[in-house]
Amino acid sequence: MPTVHVKGYGTFEVEEGKKLVLALEDNGVDILHRCGGNARCTTCRCEVNEGELGPKEAPEAAILENKDITDENIRLSCQNRVYSDLTVTPVMTASNSDMEPGRRPVD
Numbered sequence: 001m002p003t004v005h006v007k008g009y010g011t012f013e014v015e016e017g018k019k020l021v022l023a024l025e026d027n028g029v030d031i032l033h034r035c036g037g038n039a040r041c042t043t044c045r046c047e048v049n050e051g052e053l054g055p056k057e058a059p060e061a062a063i064l065e066n067k068d069i070t071d072e073n074i075r076l077s078c079q080n081r082v083y084s085d086l087t088v089t090p091v092m093t094a095s096n097s098d099m100e101p102g103r104r105p106v107d
Helices: 020-026 058-066
Strands: 003-006 010-013 045-050 074-076 086-090
Touching (some): 003 020
Antiparallel strands (some): 003 010, 045 086
């Protein structure tokens, strides 16, 4: 099983193919996902510090471009699945934003 290390939260094993946003939430990271995992709000974005996610699909690429988020290491956790070891830093959490996370994304 791949492992995900989240700066400030620890390291945990993740079932291969699980959405990153759900892996984070299920392991105690209070990641935001205000649009419910539909690539509309960018609140679930993470910085990928180590490891790789697959190429950006059209919905993720479009919203990042629309929001002028150009850093290649910033990815939407709702649009990516875990297939290998990763180290990530959540950009927005309920704790650092004083926002409610949003409805849980579907798998």
